[in-house]
Amino acid sequence: MESIGTAAAPKQNFFARFWSNLKFTFKRLWERIRSVVMAVVHGSLATKMSFLFMGVGQIMRKQYVKGILYALLEVLFILFMAFFGGNYLFKFLFSGHLGTVQETEQVWDDALGQYVSVPGENSMFILLYGVVSLVVLVLFVIAWGMNVKGSVNNDRLLAEGKPVNTFKQDCALYINRKFYVTLLLLPLIGLTVFTVMPLVFMILIAFTNYDYQHLPPSKLFDWVGFSNFANLFSLAEGTGFAKVFLLILAWTIVWAFVATFSNYFLGIIVAKIINRPRTKLKKLWRTLLVIPIAIPQFITLLMMSKILDGDGILNKILGTTIYWLADTQYLSLLPRITIILVNMWIGIPFTMLMTTGILMNIPQDMLEAAKLDGANSWQLFWKIEMPYIFHVTTPYLITQFVGNINNFNVIWLLTGGGPADSIHYGVGNSKSTDLLVTWLYRMTTDTNVQYAMASVIGIAVFVICGLVSLITYNRSKAVTQEEEYQ
Amino acid sequence: MKYKGKQILCAALSLTLCFGASIGAAACGGGDTSGGEDVTLVIWLPQEDRQYAEEVTEAFQELHPEKNYTFLFGAQPESDAGTAVLNDVSNAPDIFCCASDHLRKLYNGGAINRLGGALLNRLNNEIDADAMEAATLDVAGEKQTYGIPYTYNTYFLFYNKAKLNEEDVKTVDGILAKCSETEQFGFPINDGWYSSAFFFGAGVTYEVEYDASFGEVKIDTNIDGADGMAAARAMGRYARNPGFKGDSNDSKIVAGFEDGSIIAGVSGVWNLKSVEAILGDNMGIAPLPTYTFNTETNEQKPLKAFAGYKLMCVCNYSNVKTDALLLAEYFCNYDNQMKHFEMRSYTPTNKKAMQEQKVQDDLCCSVTLQVMANSQSAASVPTTWWTPLESLGNALVTGGGETTAEAQVKAAVEKIRKGV
Numbered sequence: 001m002e003s004i005g006t007a008a009a010p011k012q013n014f015f016a017r018f019w020s021n022l023k024f025t026f027k028r029l030w031e032r033i034r035s036v037v038m039a040v041v042h043g044s045l046a047t048k049m050s051f052l053f054m055g056v057g058q059i060m061r062k063q064y065v066k067g068i069l070y071a072l073l074e075v076l077f078i079l080f081m082a083f084f085g086g087n088y089l090f091k092f093l094f095s096g097h098l099g100t101v102q103e104t105e106q107v108w109d110d111a112l113g114q115y116v117s118v119p120g121e122n123s124m125f126i127l128l129y130g131v132v133s134l135v136v137l138v139l140f141v142i143a144w145g146m147n148v149k150g151s152v153n154n155d156r157l158l159a160e161g162k163p164v165n166t167f168k169q170d171c172a173l174y175i176n177r178k179f180y181v182t183l184l185l186l187p188l189i190g191l192t193v194f195t196v197m198p199l200v201f202m203i204l205i206a207f208t209n210y211d212y213q214h215l216p217p218s219k220l221f222d223w224v225g226f227s228n229f230a231n232l233f234s235l236a237e238g239t240g241f242a243k244v245f246l247l248i249l250a251w252t253i254v255w256a257f258v259a260t261f262s263n264y265f266l267g268i269i270v271a272k273i274i275n276r277p278r279t280k281l282k283k284l285w286r287t288l289l290v291i292p293i294a295i296p297q298f299i300t301l302l303m304m305s306k307i308l309d310g311d312g313i314l315n316k317i318l319g320t321t322i323y324w325l326a327d328t329q330y331l332s333l334l335p336r337i338t339i340i341l342v343n344m345w346i347g348i349p350f351t352m353l354m355t356t357g358i359l360m361n362i363p364q365d366m367l368e369a370a371k372l373d374g375a376n377s378w379q380l381f382w383k384i385e386m387p388y389i390f391h392v393t394t395p396y397l398i399t400q401f402v403g404n405i406n407n408f409n410v411i412w413l414l415t416g417g418g419p420a421d422s423i424h425y426g427v428g429n430s431k432s433t434d435l436l437v438t439w440l441y442r443m444t445t446d447t448n449v450q451y452a453m454a455s456v457i458g459i460a461v462f463v464i465c466g467l468v469s470l471i472t473y474n475r476s477k478a479v480t481q482e483e484e485y486q
Numbered sequence: 487m488k489y490k491g492k493q494i495l496c497a498a499l500s501l502t503l504c505f506g507a508s509i510g511a512a513a514c515g516g517g518d519t520s521g522g523e524d525v526t527l528v529i530w531l532p533q534e535d536r537q538y539a540e541e542v543t544e545a546f547q548e549l550h551p552e553k554n555y556t557f558l559f560g561a562q563p564e565s566d567a568g569t570a571v572l573n574d575v576s577n578a579p580d581i582f583c584c585a586s587d588h589l590r591k592l593y594n595g596g597a598i599n600r601l602g603g604a605l606l607n608r609l610n611n612e613i614d615a616d617a618m619e620a621a622t623l624d625v626a627g628e629k630q631t632y633g634i635p636y637t638y639n640t641y642f643l644f645y646n647k648a649k650l651n652e653e654d655v656k657t658v659d660g661i662l663a664k665c666s667e668t669e670q671f672g673f674p675i676n677d678g679w680y681s682s683a684f685f686f687g688a689g690v691t692y693e694v695e696y697d698a699s700f701g702e703v704k705i706d707t708n709i710d711g712a713d714g715m716a717a718a719r720a721m722g723r724y725a726r727n728p729g730f731k732g733d734s735n736d737s738k739i740v741a742g743f744e745d746g747s748i749i750a751g752v753s754g755v756w757n758l759k760s761v762e763a764i765l766g767d768n769m770g771i772a773p774l775p776t777y778t779f780n781t782e783t784n785e786q787k788p789l790k791a792f793a794g795y796k797l798m799c800v801c802n803y804s805n806v807k808t809d810a811l812l813l814a815e816y817f818c819n820y821d822n823q824m825k826h827f828e829m830r831s832y833t834p835t836n837k838k839a840m841q842e843q844k845v846q847d848d849l850c851c852s853v854t855l856q857v858m859a860n861s862q863s864a865a866s867v868p869t870t871w872w873t874p875l876e877s878l879g880n881a882l883v884t885g886g887g888e889t890t891a892e893a894q895v896k897a898a899v900e901k902i903r904k905g906v
Contacts, residue, residue, distance in 0.1 A: 106600045106802065114807055115600035213701050217576055217803070218596020238904050310733050310883075311741075326676075326733070327884040328877065420877040422897035429873055447569050447591065448869055 014474045036145070039152040050151040054144055057151035061158075065167040070147050077140045085133030091121075092130025098123035098208065099220045117218075124216040127208070131201045135192060206455035212448045221452075228456045241453065244430050245460075247423065251336070252435045256404040259343050264397060266344060267351020268389060272381070274352070275359050286356070289349045297346065301413035304342050308414075325414060328421040332432035335415055339433060343410050354396065358389050394476040401472075402465045408437045417442060428453065436461045525809050526556040528579035530570075533561040534756065535583075538829045542822050546813055553809070564639070564796050571597050571801070580804040581814050585639055586620045586794040587864040589632060590700045593623055598632045599800040599807060605815060606631055612820070617835040620795045620865060626698065633797030634818040637755075637832040640793040640861060641680065642853045644761050645750035646743070647770040655770070657786060658724060658777040661750050665729025672734030672742055672751030675725060676879030678872040679792055680752055685709055686790035686862040688717035688779060692902070694868050705868040705904040710895055717787075718878070720777055722891035725882035732883040740764070758831050758850060771849055773856045793861035795835065827851070874898030 040051050050057030055070030081089070091099065099121030106115035154164045165173070174182045206228055208214075214221035234240035274285050292300055307313050308324035315321055327334040362385060370380055411417060417434040429446055430439045436457055443454040473479060531539055536559060543557045560579060562570055568588030571578040572595045584592065592598045601609065609631075610618055617635035624630075645655050649669065654660040658671075665671045674680045690713060695704040708714060724730045734742060734751060740760045742748025752774065753761075762769050774789035798817055800810045816822065823834035824842065833851040834840055845851050878894040886894070 103596060108602055112808065113603050113605075114811060115602055117596070117802065212572070212591070213594065213699060215572060215575065215595045219594075219699075311738060323733075323884045326880060328880045329884055329886075419880045420873050421880065422874070422877045422894055431873075445569070445573070447588075449572070 014470055036149055036152060039155065040148060043152060043155050044158075047148070047151040047155055050147055054147045057154070058147070061151075061154050061164050063154075063164060063167065066150070066170065070143075073140075073143055077136070080136060081133070085129065085136060088126055088129035089133040089137065091126050092134070097220075097222050098126045102220050103218045119217060121220065122217045123208075123210075123214075123221045127204060128201055131197055131204065135197055202455055203459060205451055206459055208452050210451040210455075211453070212450065215449075224452075228452050231453065232456050232460065239427060241427050244427055245457070248430055248434055248436055248439055249464075251433070252405055255336075255340070255435060256401050256407075258340055259347070259404045259407070260397065260401045262340065262344050263347035263351050264393075264400070267348045268355045268386075270348060271352045271355040271359060272385075275356060286352070289352060292346050293349050297409055298413055300346065301342070301410060305414045308338060308342075323419075326419045328419050328432065331423065332419060332421050335419060335433050339410060339414055342414060343407075346410070354393065355389055358392055359385065362388055391477050395473065398469050398472050398476070402469055405435070405465055405468075406437050406461065407435065408441065411435050411438050412441070523552075524554050524556070525806050526558060527581065527806060527810060527813060528558045528560065529813075530560040530562040530567055530579045530582035532563050532583065532756070534830065535826075536561070538826060539817075542817055542825065543813070546816050549816075550812075555809070568592050571595075575801075576803050578801045578803060580801055580806060580810040581798060581817075582801065583636075583796055583798055584633070585864070586633070586635065586797050587867055589621065589623060589797070590696070590866070592799065593625075593632060594700045596802055597799075599802045599804070599811070601631045601634070601800075601811075605811060609634060609815070609818075612836055612838070613818070614835045614837055614840065617795050620863070621797050623700075633799040634814055635795040635797050635835045636818045636823060637796050637826065637835060638793065638854050638858055639754075639796050639864070640791050640854060640857050641752055641754040641774075642791075642857050643750060643752055643772045643774055644739070644743070644757070645770045645772065646765055647768045649749040650770070652770070652772070655750065655772045656775055658775050658789075661775060662724070662727050662729045665727075665749065667728045668747060669749045670729050670731040670734075670742070670747060672731045672739045672748045672753075673724075674735050674739075674752065674879075675721060675732035676876055676883050677735065678875030678879075681721065681875050681879050682862070682871070683774060683789040683791050684717040684721050684777065685714055686792075687777070687787040688713040690714045690717065692868055692871065694866050695905075696866075702868060702870075703905055705870060705902060706906050707868075707899065707902050709902065710899040714895060715892055716779055718891035718895045719888040720779060721878075722882055722886060722888035723781070724777070725891075726887050732879065755831055755833070755850060755854065771853050773853055788860060791857050791861050792864045792867070793858050794864035868902060868904075870902045870904060874901045 040047050046057035046060040048057075049060060053071070054074040055067040055072075058064075058067030058070060060067075091097070101120040103120040104118040106117045108114075109116045157164055207223055207225060208221045209224045209228075210221040213219070231239065232241045232245055235242050270289065273279060274282055279285070305325060309315075310321060310323045310326060312324075314324065323334070324338045325335045366384055367380060370384055375383070411433055415431075415433045417431040417438040419432055421432045423432075428439060428443050428450065429448075430442070434442070440454045440457045440461070443450045443457070527543075529539060529543075539559060540557075543555070547555050562582065564583045564585050567582045567584040568591055571582055571584070572591065575595055575597050578597060589598075613635060617638075618631065621633040621635050622629050622631045643655055645661070650661060650664055654664055661671045690707065690709045690711070692705065692707040692709075694702055697703045725732050731738075731742070731748065731751075734748065736753055736757055739748060739751040739753050740757055742751065743761050743764045758771075774791055776786040776788045779785045779787040798814045800807060800814050804810045818836070820836050820838050823832075823836045823839045824845075826832045827834050827839065827845060827848075831848070831850045833848075833854045834845060839845060875898065878891065878898055881890050881894050
């Protein structure tokens with residue numbers, strides 16, 4: 001990443017930097033397009049031919065292989081659009097609907113002796129292949145641009161009296177000077193196909209009415225604009241999500257905050273205790289604490305949910321019938337606390353291991369100097385060790401916080417989002433310990449699926465996580481005072 | 487030369503990166519079958535029915551030697567099948583078993599094939615009319631049948647004859663009188679499917695209005711009326727009784743009979759064989775008991791169970807619909823319903839099978855039919871019904887009493903109602 005904005009204005013905050021970077025990128029893009037267009041207008045016949053038909057200019061310059069490859073690409077693109085993508089792309093971009101022909105009612109077929117229906121259009125395919133075709137179109141435009149630019153370059157080389165590159169020379173270029181392009185090509189394709197396209201598809205679902213009443217292939221779904229987002233903040237009785245969303249958001253934030261910092265500080269304390277010179281059997285303690293990590297998390301969690309059940313071992317031992325994970329009294333306070341405690345049991349060892357390493361790395365001369373000046377151990381911890389640990393681990397804290405916002409495992413495997421209490425549920429069937437992610441998951445697997453609203457909530461989670469990470473990370477000392485410790 | 491080696495390494499690494507990304511998407515496939523001689527049929531049914539289904543399909547193959555069938559079984563309990571089918575309709579199994587209360591949703595998702603012609607006539611002749619009614623939807627004034635009912639879907643009382651006699655199990659108070667903290671009465675009060683019995687017994691009703699595509703437009707209920715409140719208070723009272731185990735789901739009831747901590751429990755025929763294996767001759771079954779509706783007058787009201795049917799449905803998107811329809815009908819015919827009865831004690835819906843002496847004499851069948859006779863049809867239960875009742879049950883299980891129950895019902899009714 002080139003960070004021109006940073007160099008120009010180091011004091012700017014993140015958003016201003018982002019904005020200036022964006023402006024710069026667009027300006028550069030525009031200048032490039034302009035220069036190419038000008039070059040074509042003033043260019044040779046070959047360049048003008050390339051502008052119209054890919055590869056022709058290259059063939060005219062005797063770059064046969066390259067020219068044929070470009071021409072082949074154009075033919076493939078035209079075939080793809082004519083027989084497959086064009087139809088979907090048109091419906092997706094211009095028709096304003098995701099299909100108009102719905103599957104018919106089932107009618108009796110005398111010959112077959114059964115009811116049959118005539119299939120209609122499938123909104124899901126229109127959306128999916130629409131996105132795919134759009135990406136293909138964008139890639140094609142880039143290839144076309146490369147083709148034009150190549151011709152313009154050829155013009156320039158000829159004007160300077162130099163020969164144009166042969167195919168061999170071009171290939172050599174991509175394993176030498178432009179080797180980074182060759183390397184990044186495959187990951188780039190992978191990212192586009194397996195990350196960007198599905199993501200765009202999922203985001204677009206938030207703008208449709210894809211739910212249990214509009215399930216393809218038998219029913220069509222359609223664009224509904226921003227109404228799902230309006231619904232998220234609507235208080236309307238029976239359909240508005242605002243109340244439930246805010247309740248769950250509040251618990252998600254509380255959970256993420258408490259879960260992150262309890263693990264963090266208790267982990268540091270445990271590491272400190274084990275690191276004390278007087279502590280015996282250091283290795284044994286560390287090993288014992290690390291055992292929960294060694295077992296797959298979902299197994300420990302499922303085991304915990306059995307242990308903490310109303311009929312679980314814990315109650316048998318204590319001789320009580322406490323519903324550790326199902327008590328709905330006081331806003332389901334007990335399940336919430338239990339979840340945080342179980343999460344501590346799983347999470348503390350990680351922080352402990354990490355801080356043990358950091359504590360061992362603190363320059364001993366600093367500590368000794370402080371001791372000579374008469375600092376007690378408490379002061380050593382708060383004034384030297386803690387700032388040091390905090391500085392090193394801020395990025396870890398941020399990832400932990402975001403990870404906990406999305407901590408599906410702990411919640412789902414311990415309580416399944418439950419217990420149901422009388423304040424939650426309603427729209428989206430939420431339960432008391434649901435995080436936004438478990439709620440989202442339930443919406444997509446429940447009896448009344450609501451894919452569109454689930455997508456909206458997914459976007460909300462993304463925005464929250466994105467904002468939290470960007471703001472805290474950019475304000476953290478690890479970034480702003482990076483050079484101090486180097 | 488060294489430089490070149492590094493390049494190759496880099497290229498290999500970037501390749502791996504790419505493959506790593508593609509592995510996730512590589513899992514797919516699915517057997518497309520054409521007509522003709524080779525036919526593959528995918529069937530979803532509960533795990534416990536696997537043995538039964540294998541025997542039935544083997545016999546079916548023998549009946550149709552002109553075709554070469556391959557049967558693929560998927561384990562899916564009837565209660566979840568509807569949801570699972572709707573999650574991916576185009577790849578749904580050819581035949582699946584589901585609870586009749588999912589019928590509207592499956593119709594709405596276009597998942598089920600309508601039955602008609604000679605097949606429907608045969609079914610109407612052979613199968614109990616009430617059961618056929620439960621597989622039928624009223625679409626714009628037209629009766630449309632979408633599944634084949636093969637057994638009843640309801641619940642009754644299991645009890646340990648060594649601890650309770652036939653007189654005890656007539657009332658909840660009678661049962662609880664013999665129960666203690668170590669020998670409990672298991673009633674899953676935190677599951678709306680069961681706890682609703684208190685309300686329906688008291689005369690609580692609900693009413694749902696659907697639009698053309700069976701979306702719920704209006705839901706109303708009188709659960710917060712005087713009867714509903716009295717039923718809720720009774721639930722609260724029982725929940726506080728140390729002999730009453732309110733969170734006893736299916737597996738806890740079986741486990742409870744096993745270790746003796748439960749001496750009576752409410753569950754369904756799906757647990758019959760497991761409980762029988764534990765209690766042997768001491769296993770008793772009975773219709774649901776009555777409960778004390780009003781403590782002052784000692785007025786008793788019956789527990790009125792939710793009742794539905796289990797249906798065998800054919801997917802509308804099956805490419806081998808003709809064979810699927812044949813097999814579904816075969817599964818639900820007289821012979822195979824008798825087989826199901828013998829193997830799993832499932833009460834048949836086939837009229838002739840119901841008349842069989844064996845079936846008539848069977849206690850489980852007669853109890854099932856008695857429960858059915860006084861039950862609440864699960865056909866058009868509002869989708870908003872379940873979670874509020876689960877919440878009510880949770881509050882009672884975790885120590886709430888009569889006042890909690892009343893407050894919970896008042897909260898629940900707001901969530902159940904829609905468009906009123």
